[in-house]
Amino acid sequence: MPDLIDVLVVGAGPTGLLLANELGLAGIRTVVIDQLPVRTGQSKALSLQPRSAEILHSRGWLESIRTYEHATVPSGHFGGIRLDYSVFDTAFPFQIGVEQADVERFLEEHLATYDIPVLRGRQLTGLSQTAEKVIAIVDGHPDISAKYVVGADGAHSAVRKLTGFGFPGRDARIQLAVADLTFSQRPAGISDQWELPTTGGYLLPLRDGVHRFLFGGSGAPQTPVPIEEVQEAITAAYGPEAVVGEVRWASRFGDASRQADRYRIGRVLLAGDAAHIHLPAGGQGMNLGLQDAFNLGWKLAATVAGWAPPGLLDTYHHERHPVAAAVLANTRAQGVLTVPDPDIQALRAMVTDLLADPAANRRLAGEISGLDIQYRMPGGDAELLGRRMPDRTLADGSQLADHCRLGRALFVSDGWKERSYDGRIDPLTAAVDTAFLVRPDGYVCWAGDRAESLSAAERHWFGAPQHMRSTVHIGS
Ligand SMILES: Cc1cc2nc3c(=O)[nH]c(=O)nc-3n(C[C@H](O)[C@H](O)[C@H](O)COP(=O)(O)OP(=O)(O)OC[C@H]3O[C@@H](n4cnc5c(N)ncnc54)[C@H](O)[C@@H]3O)c2cc1C
Known part of the structure; x- marks a missing residue:
C-alpha cells in the first residue's frame, strides 16, 4: 500500500x-x-x-x-x-x-x-x-x-x-425483534406475496420458504432471540396453527433516533x-x-x-x-x-x-x-433545479441514463455547441424545451436558455477548466 x-x-x-x-x-x-x-x-x-x-x-x-x-x-x-x-x-x-x-x-x-x-x-x-x-x-x-x-x-x-x-x-423507547424463519406448519392464511405491515407483526416472504417476521420483542436489547419468543409472537399474530420450524437469523432493534x-x-x-x-x-x-x-x-x-x-x-x-x-x-x-x-x-x-x-x-x-428530493441550489427558480433528472430519450435514440455510466456531468440541449470542460461535462443533444446541466449524481444544477448563466453554474459546480474552447449558443 x-x-x-x-x-x-x-x-x-x-x-x-x-x-x-x-x-x-x-x-x-x-x-x-x-x-x-x-x-x-x-x-x-x-x-x-x-x-x-x-x-x-x-x-x-x-x-x-x-x-x-x-x-x-x-x-x-x-x-x-x-x-x-x-x-x-x-x-x-x-x-x-x-x-x-x-x-x-x-x-x-x-x-x-x-x-x-x-x-x-x-x-x-x-x-x-x-x-x-x-x-x-x-x-x-x-x-x-x-x-x-x-x-x-x-x-x-x-x-x-x-x-x-x-x-x-x-435513545430507543421501544424494542422490536426480527426473525428469518421457516414454518413446520403453515396456515393457509400466510401468503407468499409481499403485504403491508400490520400492528400485530409483519411477515414477508423471502426465498426458499423463508419468511421474515418483525414483531414486538419481549427480551432485553442486545440479547439473543430464542425460538420460543418467536413462536409466541407468531401464535399471537397468526394463531396456534402457525408453527415455526427453524429460525435462520434473529436480532433485536429499536427506534433510537x-x-x-x-x-x-x-x-x-x-x-x-x-x-x-x-x-x-x-x-x-x-x-x-x-x-x-x-x-x-x-x-x-x-x-x-x-x-x-x-x-x-x-x-x-x-x-x-x-x-x-x-x-x-x-x-x-x-x-x-x-x-x-x-x-x-x-x-x-x-x-x-x-x-x-x-x-x-x-x-x-x-x-x-427518494424521488422527490429537491436540493437547494443557486441559479434561479426553474422547476427542475435541484431535482433528479428523470430518464429521457435523446436525439440518437439512446437513453439519458446510458450516458451516466462514466460518472460525469451531462449537458443536454437541442443543439448548443458546448465547450469541453476538461472531460468533466459530456454534451448531449435531445429535443428538449430547455437546456439543462445534470451533475454526476443525477441532479439538475442548471436549467435555462442563457449561456452566461450556464457558465456561472459550470464554474460553481465543476470549477474552472484548464483548457476552454469558446461557447457558442446556436439554439433558439
Ligand atoms: C431489522 C431491520 C430491518 C431493516 N430493513 C430495511 C429496509 O427494508 N430497507 C432499508 O433501506 N433499510 C433497512 N434497514 C436499515 C439498513 O439495514 C441500514 O440502514 C444499513 O445497513 C446501513 O448501511 P451502512 O453501510 O451505512 O452501515 P452497516 O450496514 O451497518 O455497515 C457498517 C459496516 O462497518 C463495519 N464496521 C463497524 N465498525 C467498524 C470499525 N471500527 N472498523 C472497521 N469496520 C467497522 C461493520 O462491520 C459493517 O460491515 C433495516 C434495519 C434493521 C435493523
Whole structure:
C-alpha cells in the first residue's frame, strides 16, 4: 500500500461499498476496511427504493443486482399504509425486492474492476488528522494514512466517536425483534406475496420458504432471540396453527433516533448509518446510505483530483443532512402510527383517509421513494433545479441514463455547441424545451436558455477548466 492513499472508507456495508465504487469510477486510490473477517450474508434491508434503483441503473449496475431479485414490491408504505409510486416519472415506480447481502455482494465484487481492496478483519481503533492527512489506527497500529477518511461504519461508528461528531437525538423507547424463519406448519392464511405491515407483526416472504417476521420483542436489547419468543409472537399474530420450524437469523432493534450534527470535520466525513439512525420503517435506511454515498462520491473525487470549486465538499452536508432529518421525522411518526392503542388507531384511520388524496400521497411517497428530493441550489427558480433528472430519450435514440455510466456531468440541449470542460461535462443533444446541466449524481444544477448563466453554474459546480474552447449558443 502506498504511504498516502487518497481515501480510506471504513465499513464495507452498502454505503461504504457504493462510495468506494464511485471513487473507483473516478480513478481515486481508495481502500476499504471492515472489522468483519467475512461478509455475514445476512440482510437487514430487503428492498431498493425507486431512487436507489435509478442511481444504480445509471451506472449500469442495477441489472446485475436484479439477478438476485426475489420480489417486485408494487408500492411503498408509511407505517403500513400503502403509498402509490406510480405517480412519478420513473422507470422504477416500485421497490425491487433484493436483499442487502446481495447488494453488498455485487458492490464488493465490482470493486475488483478498480483494483480497490476490501481489507477484512481490520478494525479502526484510532483516528487523528492534520491539515494534510488523516492517520488511521487499525487494530491498534498507526497503519493507514489517507487524504480523506469516510466513516461508513454503521450505527456505532468508531469514526464518528473518535473524530468528535455530535450525535444528538434520543435513545430507543421501544424494542422490536426480527426473525428469518421457516414454518413446520403453515396456515393457509400466510401468503407468499409481499403485504403491508400490520400492528400485530409483519411477515414477508423471502426465498426458499423463508419468511421474515418483525414483531414486538419481549427480551432485553442486545440479547439473543430464542425460538420460543418467536413462536409466541407468531401464535399471537397468526394463531396456534402457525408453527415455526427453524429460525435462520434473529436480532433485536429499536427506534433510537439520532443524527450527526455535521457530516464533515476537516478531512473526515460520515455517511449512512454512521450519520443517522432511526426505526427501519418504510424501508429507508440502506437507501438513505446508498444515496449519501452517491452524493458524496463525485464531490470527494473532485476534491482529491484538485478541480473541485471552493465549498463543493461541504454541499454534501448541506444537501444530505436535511434529507436524513426528514427521514428521522417520518420514521418517528410511523412508529407512533403502529402502536395498537385505540386513540392512535383513530389517528391512523384518519391518516389512511388523508393519504388517499393524491397530493398527500405524492408528498410522502416522494420522500420515502427518494424521488422527490429537491436540493437547494443557486441559479434561479426553474422547476427542475435541484431535482433528479428523470430518464429521457435523446436525439440518437439512446437513453439519458446510458450516458451516466462514466460518472460525469451531462449537458443536454437541442443543439448548443458546448465547450469541453476538461472531460468533466459530456454534451448531449435531445429535443428538449430547455437546456439543462445534470451533475454526476443525477441532479439538475442548471436549467435555462442563457449561456452566461450556464457558465456561472459550470464554474460553481465543476470549477474552472484548464483548457476552454469558446461557447457558442446556436439554439433558439
Ligand atoms: C431489522 C431491520 C430491518 C431493516 N430493513 C430495511 C429496509 O427494508 N430497507 C432499508 O433501506 N433499510 C433497512 N434497514 C436499515 C439498513 O439495514 C441500514 O440502514 C444499513 O445497513 C446501513 O448501511 P451502512 O453501510 O451505512 O452501515 P452497516 O450496514 O451497518 O455497515 C457498517 C459496516 O462497518 C463495519 N464496521 C463497524 N465498525 C467498524 C470499525 N471500527 N472498523 C472497521 N469496520 C467497522 C461493520 O462491520 C459493517 O460491515 C433495516 C434495519 C434493521 C435493523
